[in-house]
Amino acid sequence: MANKTSQPTTSPRERAFLMGVEIYGQEGLLPLADSLQELALLAETAGLEVVGELTQQLNRPHAKTFIGSGKVNELKAFVEETLAQVVVFDDELSPRHQRELEVLLGKDVRLLDRTSLILDIFAQHAKTSDGMLQVELAQYEYYLPRLTRAWTHLARQAGGGGGRSGAVGGVGLRGPGETQLEVDRRSISKRISHIKKELERVRAHRLRHRDRRKKSLIPTVALVGYTNAGKSTVLNQLAKADVYVADQLFATLDPTTRRVELPGGYKSLFTDTVGFIQKLPTTLIAAFRATLEEIAEADLLLHVVDISHPNALNHFEAVEETLVDIDAGHIPVITALNKIDLLNDPEKAQLAVEHYPRAIAISALENTGLKELKALLQKSLYETYTPILVRLPYQEGNLISIFHEAGKIERIEHERGGVMIQGRLPGRLIAQFDGWEILSEDINSKDEVA
Known part of the structure; x- marks a missing residue:
């Protein structure tokens, strides 16, 4: 008899129950039912298995629990009935709403809102170092005001981003009279500051690339x-x-x-x-x-x-x-x-x-x-041109070259310290001449097609 080979198994997906709320006067772009359908797709993208949903219409969110106390009890009953391990709200919950609901739903139920779910998907899909930094920053800024206990909860939710540099993971020793929560918040704030500096470098790098592309026309x-x-x-x-x-x-x-x-x-x-x-x-x-x-x-x-x-x-x-x-x-x-x-x-x-x-x-x-x-x-x-009249100093040689190479010059006058050019430019280039354009009744403000 041939030996039976064991088949690889995949761990079962977490069971998720969805909660949708419609606030009178604050309806979203999508009807509630369609918004919940989209939330279900988000949950599945994040690796969850949707096992049910519940909705409520309110005049305004409940101060403590976002939904009413009766609806909380109904939600808890459905969660127990469907053996759901995760509850996902279709709106962003405030830190207070999240804390109160976590207590009422029980420690065995994980609570997510739409924002944290999207952040989780972004964390799974970001591949480049720039993308991962951007996701990590968004996660930390979202979770920081919700931090109520040891930072390990945050590190797990935030995809372990701090582990790359050790800025969050290495919390360090507490000072006299300093609580663990204060240390956690201070360490995470330092990490946020560090990421922002890194992203500023990314921004500057991309800006240089865009400038080169503009010069290439x-x-x-x-x-x-x-x-x-x-x-x-x-x-x-x-x-x-x-x-x-x-x-x-x-x-x-x-x-x-x-x-x-x-x-x-x-x-x-x-x-x-x-x-x-x-x-x-x-x-x-x-x-x-x-x-x-x-x-x-x-x-x-x-x-x-x-x-x-x-x-x-x-x-x-x-x-x-x-x-x-x-x-x-x-x-x-x-x-x-x-x-x-x-x-x-x-x-x-x-x-x-x-x-x-x-x-x-x-x-x-x-x-x-x-x-x-x-x-x-x-x-x-390349063919949609906009009439324009500009007075450019000679130091703006790059803009003068752009007009000669990409535009259609109808009149040019060399003056002391600069040049005045009237003609037409592709609409995509007009923004580069902001600050130099002369508003004139002689120029038709409407776009023309060459």
Whole structure:
């Protein structure tokens, strides 16, 4: 008889129970049921098994426990019935709410809110040292006000980030009269300060790269969109690249830049950035500032929308709101309505185009509509000109060169100490001349197409 070989086994996933609350007057972009469905996807992405959900509508959050005392008892009963080990709230809980609920639900139940769940996913998916630093900073800033006992709880939740440098792990000896909690908080605050300094260096490094790209006059396009909209697939098709793709939320976090050839031999640089989501934690937006600046400094945004999703318009609005939050709301946008291959009626995609700004229907997976998308990108980057009149000092030789190389000069006058140039520039370059532009009634403020 042949020997039986043992099959590898995987540890069972933790069982998670979801709790959703709708506060009158504070409704989110998604209806409560859809928001909970998204929370379930987040939980599964984090490696949890969802075993049930509960909802409540409130005029305002309960001061101590966020939900009412009766609902807490109901939640506890469901947790015991389903043998859930984790309870996940669809909102960010305050430190007080978290402490009270942890006591009432019992020490054997782990409590997460939407923010901590997203932070956990980011910790799992960050691959580069920059990305891991950004996630670590967001985790520590989130957990610091919630620290109520020994730091080991925080270190476990925060992915053990402090272990890399020992700044948090090596707590050290306590001074006279100093509690362990005070030592923990002081040590974590030092680690936060250290990470911020490291990220400032990352930010400065990326700034130098962006400056070099600007001097090369190769325009940059940032891909933005709701998580799992298909941005990485779009980039792979446009650039013939091999960016990691997975049908899950936040599959890629670290920015990836690829060169894309546009019609007519024109070149451009495309950067794939972290996907957005409704109720995106403010700690993440702050921590990912260095990454999100890649969006804010782009010449053009390519907003990828999963048009097959029932909440596509809500997702679009969530991304638009986040773009305003990161000071990128002024950048020109082209909207790519992706995944039309998943629609039962393809004509719906063409009808949807009318509801989105400068939109084009595509299927990145099946390479449908990408030729037309490239043509629209090339026209937006190289053929859309804006009238401008500037007076530049001779020391600004770089800007004078940009006007000569990329613009269309209609009049130029050499003056003492500088030069006055009137003409037209690609819209993507106008921002570089802020502070030098002369407002004149002789210039038509509307964009023209050459």
